[in-house]
Each structure stands twice: as C-alpha cells, then as structure tokens.
Amino acid sequence: MNKPAKTKYGIHPLLESRWSPRFFSEKKIEKEKLQRIFEAAQWSPSCSNEQPWRFIAGEKGSATFEKIFNGLTEGNKKWAGLAPLLVISMARKNFIASNRENFHFLYDTGQSAAHLTFQATHEGLFVHQMAGFHADMMRESFNIPDEFTVASAIAIGYPGNPDMLDEDEKERAMAERKRRDLNETVFTGSFGVIWE
Amino acid sequence: MNKPAKTKYGIHPLLESRWSPRFFSEKKIEKEKLQRIFEAAQWSPSCSNEQPWRFIAGEKGSATFEKIFNGLTEGNKKWAGLAPLLVISMARKNFIASNRENFHFLYDTGQSAAHLTFQATHEGLFVHQMAGFHADMMRESFNIPDEFTVASAIAIGYPGNPDMLDEDEKERAMAERKRRDLNETVFTGSFGVIWE
Numbered sequence: 447m448n449k450p451a452k453t454k455y456g457i458h459p460l461l462e463s464r465w466s467p468r469f470f471s472e473k474k475i476e477k478e479k480l481q482r483i484f485e486a487a488q489w490s491p492s493c494s495n496e497q498p499w500r501f502i503a504g505e506k507g508s509a510t511f512e513k514i515f516n517g518l519t520e521g522n523k524k525w526a527g528l529a530p531l532l533v534i535s536m537a538r539k540n541f542i543a544s545n546r547e548n549f550h551f552l553y554d555t556g557q558s559a560a561h562l563t564f565q566a567t568h569e570g571l572f573v574h575q576m577a578g579f580h581a582d583m584m585r586e587s588f589n590i591p592d593e594f595t596v597a598s599a600i601a602i603g604y605p606g607n608p609d610m611l612d613e614d615e616k617e618r619a620m621a622e623r624k625r626r627d628l629n630e631t632v633f634t635g636s637f638g639v640i641w642e
Numbered sequence: 643m644n645k646p647a648k649t650k651y652g653i654h655p656l657l658e659s660r661w662s663p664r665f666f667s668e669k670k671i672e673k674e675k676l677q678r679i680f681e682a683a684q685w686s687p688s689c690s691n692e693q694p695w696r697f698i699a700g701e702k703g704s705a706t707f708e709k710i711f712n713g714l715t716e717g718n719k720k721w722a723g724l725a726p727l728l729v730i731s732m733a734r735k736n737f738i739a740s741n742r743e744n745f746h747f748l749y750d751t752g753q754s755a756a757h758l759t760f761q762a763t764h765e766g767l768f769v770h771q772m773a774g775f776h777a778d779m780m781r782e783s784f785n786i787p788d789e790f791t792v793a794s795a796i797a798i799g800y801p802g803n804p805d806m807l808d809e810d811e812k813e814r815a816m817a818e819r820k821r822r823d824l825n826e827t828v829f830t831g832s833f834g835v836i837w838e
Binding site: 451453454455456457458460461462464465466478481482484485486487488489490491493494495497499500501502503504508509510536537549550552553554555556557559560561563564565568575577588589590591594597598624625626628631632633634635636637638641642 | 647649650651652653654656657658660661662674677678680681682683684685686687689690691693695696697698699700704705706732733745746748749750751752753754755756757759760761764771773784785786787790793794820821822824827828829830831832833834837838
C-alpha cells in the first residue's frame, strides 16, 4: 500500500514515499539492513558534533521488544506489536566535555531519527515514530541514566496488510496524508510574511 | 571538494556525501530548487501531524539575509556570509488546537531540517546548520511570536573554494569527519549494552 505525498513542486522519491504505517509484515529485518540504518543515524549532523542520540533496539521475541512494547501508550499498543523491531531514542541533555546544557539535544536527535528513516525507506522498510510512551517505564526497564531524556519510540518493519487491523485502526491507517500550505510555513522579511 | 562519511556498513549516497561546509560559491540557488527543498521539510513527520516548524529565508542582498547574518555569533559570521541563502528555523512550543505543551517541538523541527537537507543534497547543494546565533536578535528582527522558539540558523548554497577562507577557518573546513563507534550509540537489553 502506497500513500505518496501530494506535493506541489516534487520532492525526492524517498521523501515522497515515506509515511508512518500501522501495519507491518511479520518478515524479520535483515541484520545488515539494521546496521546500515543505525549507521545512517550516526552520520547525522549535530551541534559541536556532540551526537546526543542513543538508541535501544529489540527484535520481536526479545525481552527488549517486550519492555519497549509495555512502555507504549494504549493507543500505540493496538498496532505497534506487529512490527518486527521496536526502538527507543534517547538524547543527552548536557555536553559530555563541558557538562553545559545542550539546547539542541532534542533537535539533533530528531534529525538523527530522520536519517535513520531515510535509510530504512531506502531499504524498503517503513518507520513509524511514536510520541505516546511512558518515559518513566522505559527509564526503569533499561536503566537509562538521568543525563538522558527518552525522546521517542520507533517501530520499523516491512509493510503488512491493513486487514490485520480492527476497523478504527484501519481507518486511521488509510487516512490521507496532509500538510499545511507552504505559505504558512516559509516566510521572508518578517514572521508570517509569505515567501513562496 | 568531497568529504564522504567513512562508513563501516555503507549508507545511502546522499547521507554519505552530506557534510557542513564553511565555503560556498556565489551561485544563486534556483527558485524551483528552493521550493522543493522547503516542500521536503514540510513533508517531514511530526507528533499529531502538528508540523511545529516554520522557516524564515533570505537570499543574499536582501534585508532578511542581512538580519539573519547580523544575528549570528562571531564564529559563524566568519564564513556564513558567503552562502547565497540564510534561513532560520523556528518551532512552536504548544499544540495549536489544545495549547498544551508539545514535548516534541524541537525533535520534530530537527527532523524537518534533516528533510530539507536531504532534498538540498539531492539538488547538488550543501547545508550548514548553526547553533551559534542570538535568538533575541532574531526575534526582534522578524517579530517572532512568543509561542515560537528559534531553533537553528541554516546556510545553504553550492560548494565553493576553501581558499576563500582564512587559514584557521580553512583548517576547520578540511578537518576529517568523525563519529563515535556504533557500539556506543545502539544498545539492547539495557542502556550501555552493545547491540551491534
């Protein structure tokens, strides 16, 4: 199932075809693909090359997978268990060398997740990032140090069949992808003044 | 000048060739490329599809360019004026509909900047994101509402000749790109336990 972005100007095919599905095939992800996916995340840019991102990854059937799944909100539990891989991303709040606050720790970690997603899409996989998780449960399950914030949960896998979902979830999964007009996003001269 | 990432497993060519230069050619960026670049940013995923990112863009010679340049730190002023386009990214702190805090506003804006960068790289351009700017100056220059945080400054352009830089800057520009080992970034079972 494809849901390409309805663009006005045309964007790179990997960005156009990327979307966040709620159904995944049971097919396991090849180890070498996972290695490339995480290596892609690693080569993301960051403030002072701090690389504030860390990831915990668990394949279906592992204790790690189970723990990440258990830490998700009920809404995400409805579909995320279908994915062959669950991941959490974490972000270091302070710079390692100076221990000063790193204002960009979440910005950079989001950017790293985008790199992970580009590579995964290139490998024929789909990625669904989640904001709905219990950070305290994740912290306890994985002994995450206080210096790190849990930034997101991420499901990765090959696309499955939407019929595996219940009706409500299926409807959400099939919904059209929408974005604000570019006029409301890119400005020049002053905030709110159309650039396009 | 190319500085491809020295990868262990191999990543997508656009991610491998992406890096953040300190020298740009004077060549203007074609309007249709800029439209695709910002449209790519727009199709980034976000929590509840909130799309918290906004951008202000100014071409060299415009008042907007001048204002962004003036708001940069001294270190970035040494090279960023060479770029044909300067941009600032902003992130909305609260959800528009509920006015509740959006924990993912900077994470999502970083991700959007990665999409912008991916498209720009595809268009033959280079992107250098900056953390060094005076947010208060940007806010005043562009009447940025309090609901938004200034997230980053971004220089975009075609690659230039490193000889246009002074010796110090040239040395920084030529420095090898480095990343932490993947063993220190991706874990399983518990924080710090090697996944690879």
